[in-house]
Amino acid sequence: MNRTDRLLAILLELQRQRNVRACDLADLFETSQRTIYRDMQALSEAGVPVVAVPGKGYALVDGYFLPPVAFSADEAASLLLGSRYVAKQFDEEYSRLAMTASAKIEAVLPESVRKQTDRLCAGIALFESQPDLRPDERETEEKIKQLRRSILEEKRIAFTYSARYRQLARDEDVNTQREVDPYGLVHTNGAWYLVGWCHLRGDRRHFRLERIQSLTRLSQSFVRPDDFSLQQERKEPPIEVQLLFGAHLEAWVKEERSFFTVLEERREEGFYVKLRVRHEAEVLPWLLRWGGGVRVLAPEELRQRVLAEAQAIISANTPI
Structure with a gap:
């Protein structure tokens, strides 16, 4: 932190607290008390009414630095x-x-x-799920730093991507090499996603950061569309998934609802849920966790996929 930034930060700290000791400021800004004394002298010479209160530290004269914005x-x-x-x-x-x-x-x-x-x-506490970052979380943090810089400087990136829905569909081309113009980052349901123009697919795509490997920044520049917005609707129509859960599962489904949920209704025959997805396999892992407690009403292709997956589970667990 340079001196100008530190002086402003000290001023903010004095405004935030009634009295601040030089030793506390030195610890906060990782400098010596002598430096803090010099900073206080500089603030005084600049016209800031700083007073030293014996035994309590430094304080600002009442009424100084009135807030320009009033918050409730x-x-x-x-x-x-x-x-x-x-x-x-x-x-x-x-x-x-x-x-x-x-x-x-x-x-x-x-x-x-x-x-x-x-x-x-x-009255409100925010707890971290993990006090220490796991190795994969550290990797994600590094990716965010690289991507933020690429987004800001509008530089194309390249990486290897593992599409989970292809893996579930048992396609062979699970890992693909991508070149992408990064438009923005989205954090939802505890995961980070990159939104950008994929040159392999010739369309805008979403990439989950955990599935991005070997991320590199390329020399090619791009221009992000003026009308781009992270809230805009996708061009292709989504697939509508209709499900019917046992009534006894309603509370649990609400507690662990899918990111793709758009409608929930309590019906006489059970708990009805509607999802909108890009690929049927995206919702397959979430569906399988409910076992026989859920029935796929539509589309038929997803129902067949659930049946095939259930049969595969039976085959894998049948004693030889």
Whole structure:
């Protein structure tokens, strides 16, 4: 962190807390107390009304640096919780930026609003599923860093991709070499996806990061379409999947619902669920976990695939 950034960060820290000790600032910014003393002198010379309170540390004169934006406690809590989620779920760089954003938000809150916000945030906890990153999660983090740079600089990438739906369909070409113009990243249901133009398929595609291997950045540049949006609808019509679960499974299906779910209804004959998928095999692993508790109403091709998979399971587990 350069000195200018540190001075601004110190100012924000003084605004966020009533009194701050030089030793705490030195620990926070990983520098010496002598450097902090010099920074405080620089702030004073720049016209910032910093006062030293014996035994308590540094503080700003009341009324200085009034916030240009007024947040309600609920608004501030929403922003802070969002920043904390990003800090826990995203890569190291975005975690650092999220914590910096949190500090800036807290810095502009009046004391009364800050206390209400603290109470609201104290009632909600965000826990990490794994305190330490698994090897595959570390790989995903590295991929995100590479992809973010390629997206920003609009550089084409190349990688080997394993399409799981092809594996389930027992196709031979499971692994394919791709060249892609990366448009954006999407995080959903605990997984990261790359959205971009696939030159092999000649169309826009979604790639799950765990299935991307040997990622490299190419020299070719591209221009992302002006009308591109991560929220836009796909061009090809999705496949509609209709399922009927036993009524006793309703609560469990809702708790572990598929990412592709678009409709759920409680009916006399059971619990009805409608999905929209790109490929039938995408939903196959989720279907198989329910065993005989689910019946495929449509499409017929998926029903036949479930039957074939069930027969394969029986064959694989039949004693020789």
